Amino acid sequence: MDALAVARLQFAITTVYHFFFVPLTVGLGILVALMETLYVLRGDEVYKRMTKFWGKLFVINFAMGVVTGIVMEFQFGMNWSEYARFVGDIFGVPLAIEALLAFFLESTFLGIWIFGWDRVPKGVHAAAIWLVAIGSVFSAFWILVANSFMQEPVGYVLSNGRAEMVDFGALVTSLHVWIQFPHVLFAGVTTAGFFVLGISAYHLVKKSRGQEVFRRSFQMAVVYALAGSVLVGLIGHTQGQYLHEVQPMKLAAAEALWNTEQPASFSIFTLGDLSGKKEVFSIRIPGVVSLLTCNNLTCEVKGINDLQAEFVQKYGPGDYVPFLPITYWSFRAMVGSGLLMILLAGISLYLVLAGKMGQYPKFMKLLLWAIPLPYLANSNGWLLAEVGRQPWVVYGLMKTADGVSQVVSPGTMLFSLLTFTLVYGALMVVDIYLLAKYARKGVTEEEGESPQVSLTGGAVLEGEV
């Protein structure tokens, strides 16, 4: 493998891995903050138990997000130093702001939240988790400002052999950001919704200690998951339409639309040859892609072949077609799991409203197994966004091949790739073990049905608190 391939693979692995943790942090932070706010406002101990139970899982997940996040920041310089030289003037800014605005806020107030239960007043404690949640939302925003520049560069000029910022306002008000950001935000909400829904359902079926904790968690999570999944879908739809304008190749690649069509058909199932460059077999519904991209049945959607020809004319000879098997199937995996989540959340809401949560244990158990769905959608969403932009690292400005570090040998990179992959694999096992352990354990004695036992302070709490 050459350095480029290794660097790309490493970026894919570390990014997708990092993004296993981030959406849950974003979504669950807000949800736990809501729970604690209810506790402060109503003084109802059940909400406190909810806060503590979900807070514990939040913290385990958060730690993984932090440590894998540092790798992301370093990686741009380590593997992609030519890219860093080219865009640092612009790209470094949101990264630095993210650290200054978001990371300090999250980490400092999470420390106060974890360790401050008995040290700060109730209201301050709830404010701390809100600040953590706000910090993680800020973090999502600024990293998406950075990513949006890669997807649709704005506010820059090319001078001194690099892209230089001329309009910071254009960067943060870019329409791309304001479509991508809510999409990711609600993906986080959905992830947390299904996480809480699945684990609550498990405990409701098992009739574990603290039924009230899980009943209310389930109710909150239903609303959260349904609102999140519907909104993420609607915004995703807008995003698709926007792609039609700014990155038509990504859209065509997601649809495996080889030739320009008017009206454009939607592929239900397309097989290509192994190179990903040619269609072998396809089942299509006429008009649907037109409907999805322009809200009518008749508009023209450009196909891959025409776009390729256009790009050759504009940017010179080269292959401007992303790797179709990934764009095509990641799009379907994302949308498919999204639709399935809307359905599951809808049914769950019906059960809550009809008061029938207890009558369908099989469905409730199914919800536990639905927890991977948002993760599947999140990962595939990023695969589509990043692979679909290829061969560009900054759309229209710099090709990925030109961004890779020149001084790092493929062997060194391979060593780092293998090391990180092994370490990440081991950590995933540990993380899932801990999450499952604490999720399964349910509310502990301390947080259980009985009133707070204040005698259990100190050494008794040692160990698995």
Add this chain to the structure above:
Amino acid sequence: MDLNTVWFVLVTVLFIGFFLLEGFDYGVGILLPFLGKDDTDRRVIINTIGPVWDGNEVWLITAGGAIFAAFPQWYATMFSGFYLALVLMLLALIGRGVGFEFRSKDRNPTWRALWDWLIFAGSLVPALLWGVAFGNLVRGVPIDANMQYVGSFWTLLNPYALLDGLAFVAIFGLHGAIFLSLKTKGELAERAHKAAMRFWLPAVVLIFAYVIASYFATDMFTRLGINPGPIPLGAGVALLATGWFIRQRHHGWAFVMTSLTIALSTITVTMGLYPRVMVSSLNPDWSLTIYNASSSPYTLRVMTIVALIFVPIVLLYQGWSYWIFRKRIGREDVLEY
């Protein structure tokens, strides 16, 4: 002062914050296996930095982000050039970060021993590597006319830089021991005090050896002169005073002194560098400076405004969090980690 210099100063400030705060975190991690006689002890030790270590680490992340934004060429050259060292550092930081969070979440002694070991190694390795990195920035590394690092991993491991690495470990160990003697009670605080006594002399020896080595290995002395002024001298005096305060059991003052040593030494190093950020050992003209490595004036302006607004806010709330957790921690307390 032009904006390039402002950012050189700001990056220095970020590194001072990082070394001051993560300095004692690393020290605490390095001391963990030696001062923690049983599991409860080790938990107390970890809990002294429990609420703050993550916020402290953000100083590093922000320093990295600031270098990327203000001096992208520096960021690109250093991060691609110091590649394997950074892989090691990242692995260390990963093990240490999840170690804090995970170690007490299972009772299994092997589990806990494993994380304790990772916390120890994860504190020692970055402390050492930051020293090595800073040593190399000043000493100079092979950088060619295109700002590319053309050395190898082994180039970084020269005796001078390794000495710097050891000096970092010693001063962070000392800083951490004093911090622990301030934050713990009873027998553990006594052990921390003894550790501080024991760390002081090696720290003095290593740091003065490092200063002498700098005379031969770098151009620090030609640049700063024989009488380098109050800042480097202040660092030396503070380090010597640390020993006296420890002996007098004025741990608060001793902590102020190690803090001063760290801050003033960092400033000394950056004074020796200025206006360079990475010295080229091949040709002085190929060194990276705050001018040839910097972002555009517009970007520096935007970043300056952002920093002027948010750095004070961060300092305020981080200071407040230290105030909340100002109490000593004992074996009888509720231990979250």
